[in-house]
Amino acid sequence: MARTRATRITAFVTVLTLVVCLGTQRPANASHSAWExxxxxxxxxxYAQQWTNHFYHGVFGWFYTYQPxxxxxxxxxxxxxxxxxxxxxxxxxxxxxxxxxxxxxIATNSSFYTASREDLGTYIEHDFADAPNATFxxxxxxxxxxxxxxNKYIWSVYANxxxxxxxxxxxxxxxxxxxxxxxxxxxxxxxxxxxxIPSHQLQLSGSWYNWTEAFxxxxxxxxxxxxxxxxxxTYNTKFDNYQFSGVIQ
Amino acid sequence: MNxxxxxxxxxxxxxxxxxxxxGSLAESSGARAEGNPGSKAIIDSAAVSQAIAAPRSxxxxxxxxxxxxxxxxxxxxxxxxFVTIGGSSRTTSLGRAVMVAGVPSNGPQEPAxxxxxxxxxxxxxxxxxxxxxxxxxxKVPASNVPAAxxxxxxxxxxxxxxxxxxxxxxxxxxxxxxxxxxxSATPSQDGKPIKGPLRLDAAQAGGLLxxxxxxxxxxxxxxxxxxxxxxxxxxxxxxxxxxxxxGATVAADGLAYAVLxxxxxxxxxxxIGQFDLVRLKLLDTFDTLIRVDDxxxxxxxxxxxxxxxxxxxxxxxxxxxGHQSILLRLNGKKVDAIALPANLGTRVTVGVNDQLYLxxxxxxxxxxxxxxxxxxxxPETLFAAPANSYIxxxxxx
Numbered sequence: 001m002a003r004t005r006a007t008r009i010t011a012f013v014t015v016l017t018l019v020v021c022l023g024t025q026r027p028a029n030a031s032h033s034a035w036e037x038x039x040x041x042x043x044x045x046x047y048a049q050q051w052t053n054h055f056y057h058g059v060f061g062w063f064y065t066y067q068p069x070x071x072x073x074x075x076x077x078x079x080x081x082x083x084x085x086x087x088x089x090x091x092x093x094x095x096x097x098x099x100x101x102x103x104x105x106i107a108t109n110s111s112f113y114t115a116s117r118e119d120l121g122t123y124i125e126h127d128f129a130d131a132p133n134a135t136f137x138x139x140x141x142x143x144x145x146x147x148x149x150x151n152k153y154i155w156s157v158y159a160n161x162x163x164x165x166x167x168x169x170x171x172x173x174x175x176x177x178x179x180x181x182x183x184x185x186x187x188x189x190x191x192x193x194x195x196x197i198p199s200h201q202l203q204l205s206g207s208w209y210n211w212t213e214a215f216x217x218x219x220x221x222x223x224x225x226x227x228x229x230x231x232x233x234t235y236n237t238k239f240d241n242y243q244f245s246g247v248i249q
Numbered sequence: 250m251n252x253x254x255x256x257x258x259x260x261x262x263x264x265x266x267x268x269x270x271x272g273s274l275a276e277s278s279g280a281r282a283e284g285n286p287g288s289k290a291i292i293d294s295a296a297v298s299q300a301i302a303a304p305r306s307x308x309x310x311x312x313x314x315x316x317x318x319x320x321x322x323x324x325x326x327x328x329x330x331f332v333t334i335g336g337s338s339r340t341t342s343l344g345r346a347v348m349v350a351g352v353p354s355n356g357p358q359e360p361a362x363x364x365x366x367x368x369x370x371x372x373x374x375x376x377x378x379x380x381x382x383x384x385x386x387x388k389v390p391a392s393n394v395p396a397a398x399x400x401x402x403x404x405x406x407x408x409x410x411x412x413x414x415x416x417x418x419x420x421x422x423x424x425x426x427x428x429x430x431x432x433s434a435t436p437s438q439d440g441k442p443i444k445g446p447l448r449l450d451a452a453q454a455g456g457l458l459x460x461x462x463x464x465x466x467x468x469x470x471x472x473x474x475x476x477x478x479x480x481x482x483x484x485x486x487x488x489x490x491x492x493x494x495x496g497a498t499v500a501a502d503g504l505a506y507a508v509l510x511x512x513x514x515x516x517x518x519x520x521i522g523q524f525d526l527v528r529l530k531l532l533d534t535f536d537t538l539i540r541v542d543d544x545x546x547x548x549x550x551x552x553x554x555x556x557x558x559x560x561x562x563x564x565x566x567x568x569x570x571g572h573q574s575i576l577l578r579l580n581g582k583k584v585d586a587i588a589l590p591a592n593l594g595t596r597v598t599v600g601v602n603d604q605l606y607l608x609x610x611x612x613x614x615x616x617x618x619x620x621x622x623x624x625x626x627x628p629e630t631l632f633a634a635p636a637n638s639y640i641x642x643x644x645x646x
Contacts, residue, residue, distance in 0.1 A: 083445055085445075094445050149572075150547040170545070173392070175348060175368055187442070205370065205371060206324070
């Protein structure tokens with residue numbers, strides 16, 4: 001079941017073709033009404049996201065680059081991303097694209113970024129170039145190894161370039177992370193929007209696996225999802241083909 | 250993609266200063282002796298002198314080192330070698346372990362209760378209790394090597410998610426306690442929003458402590474506020490405004506000391522917080538002048554000696570590609586910086602002679618001893634493991 005990057009790209013092209021042919025028509029199985037609200041679990045920002053219960057060595061996914069509506073670009077942001085995390089969300093590495101506030105760039109156009117935290121209070125973010133507009137780009141966060149020179153775990157993150165890391169982080173605690181993907185905004189009145197298509201993958205012990213219901217069942221794992229009242233999350237297929245959209249009220 | 254693994258004192262005036270400083274600390278804080286929470290501790294100046302004069306030796310200590318596999322992480326088992334200096338050694342497999350940390354027992358009288366924790370590449374935590382006969386606790390699913398402390402009788406406390414597990418010396422799990430949750434607030438950085446999971450409902454243990462009364466104490470934080478709690482009785486007290494706790498210890502004066510900071514501002518410093526565990530109260534803070542934005546810290550720890558007071562030790566990358574060692578001494582109500590050479594290690598253990606043993610990280614296979622009062626600019630190398638190994642734990646006797 002393990003797949004290589006080449007097969008991921010092949011799968012991506014296949015699905016992209018389907019997406020282009022079928023548009024982003026929402027299927028009938030929208031199922032978010034019973035989901036919990038994210039603020040109870042993840043904090044004061046507003047989220048639409050899915051996450052595993054088990055830990056993995058990497059997360060990979062294809063995301064459409066929107067230009068979400070953000071009321072105050074100098075103060076707030078809206079983004080789509082993936083971030084493996086541990087210690088209840090304390091430690092993570094994160095990669096995606098945001099529009100709005102970043103400590104290194106006020107992004108008028110959606111721009112790539114990466115962030116990481118070891119302990120609470122040690123958040124670091126780096127902001128990069130504009131992302132190509134209205135297309136699918138790949139994000140990946142992957143455990144690389146240990147730096148015994150400082151006893152930290154090494155993670156590389158990629159954005160639209162699977163050859164050269166966007167950044168390489170070292171983290172004291174993130175040896176494995178809960179698989180996560182979705183969107184987030186920092187304030188009410190902003191739009192949260194995202195579209196994710198296969199292949200969405202998780203890495204375990206060096207091999208990549210499609211993040212599907214079958215894989216979750218095989219691992220004895222499960223996926224939880226949360227969104228905000230005005231954000232609609234729709235699975236085309238669980239858990240590697242979904243979309244979400246809405247304005248936080 | 251490239252998956253290669255590795256980025257890859259002896260001065261009399263100082264004695265007097267130490268005695269005076271420690272004495273004032275004990276006097277001002279209602280210090281306690283073990284088992285008698287109300288009594289005053291008296292600093293023994295003879296003990297201070299003896300500590301300083303004591304020969305620097307690792308005899309009786311146990312050093313744990315690993316040789317990292319050359320292959321991909323997780324492709325090969327990692328063996329750890331446990332060497333008792335002046336005694337025997339043995340090598341044991343940690344499976345596909347990728348990180349190892351030592352958890353010293355409560356005192357030198359219980360060397361068999363020292364614990365090595367290893368995190369396995371497949372996501373399992375292994376606890377190995379040292380002793381004449383190796384005993385392993387059952388593996389549990391984990392995501393890293395968690396904070397842990399060993400109490401009297403070898404009882405082990407370790408964090409797992411938002412809980413603290415209590416394990417008997419046999420490794421049997423006897424209780425699971427919830428971490429206390431600090432008062433909610435919105436995390437930010439310099440007043441601006443941050444991206445990612447913020448987890449206001451959760452707590453992170455910044456320090457697990459066994460108090461002089463034998464109770465289990467925890468300092469937990471949610472990134473904005475903290476709480477200090479006695480998990481044995483369930484009492485708690487909030488510590489607002491300190492949302493980062495990177496270490497804690499109980500000192501000879503019976504007080505707890507922790508390294509804290511307010512994470513709301515990116516350009517501020519760590520402080521040493523002084524806690525009364527009986528009243529669960531933050532008594533005072535002392536600025537370390539260590540700034541977060543000076544560069545990512547490799548590690549930062551706070552340790553208590555028997556006679557010489559409380560010290561903060563850490564390291565951070567320097568401009569030359571090395572690692573600058575940081576040693577601070579809480580001297581009364583001020584913090585003294587003690588100069589050290591670079592690359593002495595990221596981890597610290599206090600020896601029974603009150604010397605500091607530095608190891609791990611850039612120190613690779615070497616243990617160095619440093620006199621904490623002077624920092625001695627001529628630290629001695631007391632033990633060197635094989636050249637391709639990394640020392641990851643030192644238990645002193």
